[in-house]
Amino acid sequence: MTAAPAPFTRDDYAARMARVAADARTAGLDGVLVTPGPDLVWLTGYRPTAITERLTLLAVGADREPTLVVPALERPDAEAAAGTGATTLVDWSDGADPYAAAAALLRDGARYAVSDSAWALHLLGLQAALPGAAFHAVTDRLPMLRAVKDADELARLAAAGAAADAAYAEILGVRFAGRRETDVAHDLAELLRAHGHEQVDFTVVGSGPNGANPHHEAGDRIMRDGDCVVLDFGGLLAGYGSDTSRTVSVGEPSAEVREVHDVVRLAQRAGVDAVRPGVACQDVDRAARAVIEDAGYGERFIHRTGHGIGVTTHEPPYVVAGEELPLVPGMCFSVEPGVYLPGRFGVRIEDIVTVTADGVRRLNTSPRDLRVVS
Numbered sequence: 196m197t198a199a200p201a202p203f204t205r206d207d208y209a210a211r212m213a214r215v216a217a218d219a220r221t222a223g224l225d226g227v228l229v230t231p232g233p234d235l236v237w238l239t240g241y242r243p244t245a246i247t248e249r250l251t252l253l254a255v256g257a258d259r260e261p262t263l264v265v266p267a268l269e270r271p272d273a274e275a276a277a278g279t280g281a282t283t284l285v286d287w288s289d290g291a292d293p294y295a296a297a298a299a300l301l302r303d304g305a306r307y308a309v310s311d312s313a314w315a316l317h318l319l320g321l322q323a324a325l326p327g328a329a330f331h332a333v334t335d336r337l338p339m340l341r342a343v344k345d346a347d348e349l350a351r352l353a354a355a356g357a358a359a360d361a362a363y364a365e366i367l368g369v370r371f372a373g374r375r376e377t378d379v380a381h382d383l384a385e386l387l388r389a390h391g392h393e394q395v396d397f398t399v400v401g402s403g404p405n406g407a408n409p410h411h412e413a414g415d416r417i418m419r420d421g422d423c424v425v426l427d428f429g430g431l432l433a434g435y436g437s438d439t440s441r442t443v444s445v446g447e448p449s450a451e452v453r454e455v456h457d458v459v460r461l462a463q464r465a466g467v468d469a470v471r472p473g474v475a476c477q478d479v480d481r482a483a484r485a486v487i488e489d490a491g492y493g494e495r496f497i498h499r500t501g502h503g504i505g506v507t508t509h510e511p512p513y514v515v516a517g518e519e520l521p522l523v524p525g526m527c528f529s530v531e532p533g534v535y536l537p538g539r540f541g542v543r544i545e546d547i548v549t550v551t552a553d554g555v556r557r558l559n560t561s562p563r564d565l566r567v568v569s
Contacts, residue, residue: 199311200350200433203240208278211238212261215340215435219256222336225305226256228297229265230320232312233507234333236434237341237456238377241276245271250293250317253282254300264297264326298324308333326515338511342503343525349549352527353505354391356547356558359429359437362386363561366426371418371445371568376400380413383428392430392437396508399427399440406442408532409498420446423456423540424568425533429508433480436508439559440531440545443566455492455534456542456565462486462532464561465543466500470530470548470555483532501529526550 215238219227229235235253241263248267251273260283265273273279287296292481296319301307304327309318311334318330333340344352365386371379380398387395399409402418403533406425418424422445429438442456455456466483480500485494500513504527512520514528531545546559 197512199263200347200413201213202356203277203347205278205280206446207420208239209281211278212255212281215255215337216257216261216277218337218340222308223306223329223506224336225258227308227333227337227340228301228310228313228330229253229255230310230313230317231251232310233505233510234310234312234340237506239263239276239278239282240278241273244272248289248314248316249289250297250320252297252317254297256291262300262490264300267342272305277409279481282353291544292322292324294320297321300319301328305325306331308336312454317480330456338520339523340365340486340511341505343507343523344527344549345525347436347452348505349525349527351353351422351438352547352549353558355429355432355435355437356439356560358390358392358432358533359439360552360559361390361559362428363439363441365564367443369568370424370441371402371424373417373418375415375417376405376413377415379418379424383426387428387430387437392432395428395430396436397426397460400426401427401541402445403540404538407535407539408539409535409543415515418445421449423447423452425541425544426542427543431508434506436504436506437453438508438529439561440533440543441561441563441566442544443568444540445568447567448565452540453541455536455540456544458487458490458492459532459534459542459544460563460565462496463530465544466530466532467546467548467555467557470522470550472522472524472552474522476512476514476520476522477516479514479522479530480516480518483530485535487532495534496532497537500532522550524550524552
């Protein structure tokens, strides 16, 4: 099992909140309003046991101490979280107006960024309580909020990547032929847990024509010799994500499968090689896409090249055409080009990488060549 890094401390969370307050001020905002979801976990370590219609809201700004508004019945759980000791806690009881409680901490006429995951119910309630305030999506105004990882976060992502690699190494020894996709998906989930994942988010097993659907849910299709199989799997280890894809062949692959796999492998290498500080996200996408287009499969590469990863497996930055955000050391994201031939097969190869001071480091190091399974 991959060893998990030590837990984050109250000081770690306090430093993040201070950084967010400073970033908000630089962005011309008066504060950031954080609701349950990945932003709240990243800033406080608090994950409500049940996300309900009751308002939970963290207010972070330069003009006051961070304050967490919680339902009174959930206050004990909030107090137990590692990072909430760096906040002021304010609770509200059923029957009271939670938006009035939140509005008392804020300023009408101010500008706030709000978590992307905020419920419409809560945003509308805040707008009614503060009709003169302006609210913006966090991703629009603070796209770098969680994008740049510190050394401790990088250690967690590296551990998650190593655990996923270990799971892949073992799945190569599992029998595929004659078994259902769901059987191998179950094996993958068990291997991720065995190597330290506390949460498995997805185990895509797309065999034969199902591999041409990038987000295929493993089903009852029986795999057989000659099938090309896309494996895409990941989850959370020590609170941070893994996400890797490899494509294998059940028995000897056809010449066409070998050809397409080699194109995707070279495209993935080109995308990774393009990563360095200052390069725009879209240029990584262009580098990978150019290889596939030159090979004549451009129309069959039907998704972006990558997405950020951290406390969730999908978050900014996004490696896609039109994204001009420059790469910064500490950013972590996937590079995962693919070719999908409808009704026949698909190929995808994916690694998580991090931007270093002078280039790039892969957090997945498992073999990227076409492996044959039985």
